[in-house]
């Protein structure tokens with residue numbers, strides 16, 4: 001045991017081991033780790049080894065989870081020591097509406113930071129076993145709900161909200177919010193479309209819909225992206 005050292009880390013759990021690893025990675029050589037019993041003898045020994053995005057309410061936590069996952073993947077080639085890590089997906093279950101709301105908010109937050117996730121109705125859990133199934137589901141299933149914008153081609157009508165939206169004469173939703181787009185020269189509506197058969201991008205984006213305004217149907221161009229400044233060039237300039 002040295003009588004002098006630059007750093008002493010007390011404890012031999014995953015946190016202490018991680019501090020020692022990252023310090024030496026940064027070039028620190030004079031690092032001593034003291035464990036009273038045996039490495040990983042504490043809580044770390046009980047850990048199930050799950051690396052999840054559950055409860056990641058800050059960008060820092062998401063970053064730490066992602067860094068840990070990447071490290072678990074690369075450690076074997078770096079050290080020769082296998083971690084046993086398997087990159088599979090995991091399920092979060094909600095049994096109350098309140099819990100569902102919490103999970104939806106968490107999911108939206110981590111999705112914004114690049115963590116892949118998908119909401120499934122209970123009946124579809126059976127088919128979702130593993131990461132490959134998640135990837136297949138994502139590529140094969142079109143969303144059944146989509147929030148879109150439409151621009152009414154005729155400059156006359158005004159949208160107030162509640163007007164039916166139709167495609168090929170079939171009702172798919174209604175205008176949730178409407179306003180007149182003076183720059184675009186027509187009324188613009190925000191709609192939530194619903195179709196059990198699925199709403200793939202090509203069935204919506206750029207497609208001609210009809211808006212029923214007080215009994216008259218007006219052609220309208222649908223867009224998944226905002227109809228005004230879709231690349232946000234003006235707001236960024």
Ligand SMILES: Cc1cc2nc3c(=O)[nH]c(=O)nc-3n(C[C@H](O)[C@H](O)[C@H](O)COP(=O)(O)OP(=O)(O)OC[C@H]3O[C@@H](n4cnc5c(N)ncnc54)[C@H](O)[C@@H]3O)c2cc1C
Pocket residue numbers: 010011012013014015016034035036037038039040041042043044045046047048049050051
């Ligand atoms: C049942 C269970 C399942 C879990 N599953 C997961 C999971 O799936 N995913 C996940 O991310 N987390 C999980 N956790 C939580 C996770 O295991 C802990 O958060 C983590 O292991 C804590 O690590 P640590 O290094 O802080 O503490 P510890 O692992 O407890 O390490 C502390 C170490 O310090 C030593 N020590 C204490 N005092 C001294 C001293 N004076 N001198 C020298 N050494 C000392 C102890 O002997 C011990 O080895 C789980 C926890 C439990 C209990």
